[in-house]
Amino acid sequence: MKYLYIFANLFITSQLVNAQNNHYHVDTIALPPEISYAENQFSGLQIAHQKLYLMSESRLQDKRETKLYSTKLSALATYIEDTIKKPTFKKIKIFGLDSIASKLQQLGQRFEGLEAFVIDKETVYFSVETETPSPYCFLIKGKFK
Numbered sequence: 001m002k003y004l005y006i007f008a009n010l011f012i013t014s015q016l017v018n019a020q021n022n023h024y025h026v027d028t029i030a031l032p033p034e035i036s037y038a039e040n041q042f043s044g045l046q047i048a049h050q051k052l053y054l055m056s057e058s059r060l061q062d063k064r065e066t067k068l069y070s071t072k073l074s075a076l077a078t079y080i081e082d083t084i085k086k087p088t089f090k091k092i093k094i095f096g097l098d099s100i101a102s103k104l105q106q107l108g109q110r111f112e113g114l115e116a117f118v119i120d121k122e123t124v125y126f127s128v129e130t131e132t133p134s135p136y137c138f139l140i141k142g143k144f145k
Contacts, residue, residue: 043116068094068117070089122143123142
């Protein structure tokens with residue numbers, strides 16, 4: 001059993017070392033001004049429906065519009081081949097966060113913003129960032145329209 005453990009450790013370590021030696025190619029994608037302004041921070045990205053989705057940091061106290069951006073993966077591939085053909089990004093507004101913030105406030109929590117998201121078919125799940133130290137994790141379930 002001791003030798004199996006040592007072999008497993010060596011095997012896993014060798015795989016990690018091999019993974020470190022891979023070379024990756026980085027492509028730069030030009031974002032439109034609405035998305036690329038200096039104060040915009042992205043909290044998440046997701047690929048679904050043959051699109052790339054980006055989630056801007058959405059803080060209610062900053063009075064910023066809550067939204068996702070999407071672009072077709074094919075448009076990104078085209079842009080990588082020919083940088084003249086810039087991808088277009090669609091803005092997808094997120095509605096209802098003010099009522100969720102009110103419900104959290106009733107629970108003694110302060111809604112700070114959306115932290116991350118996952119897309120499952122037409123359903124979107126968001127994790128909520130709270131300002132108050134909390135033993136709770138808040139998730140929001142929404143749908144694409």
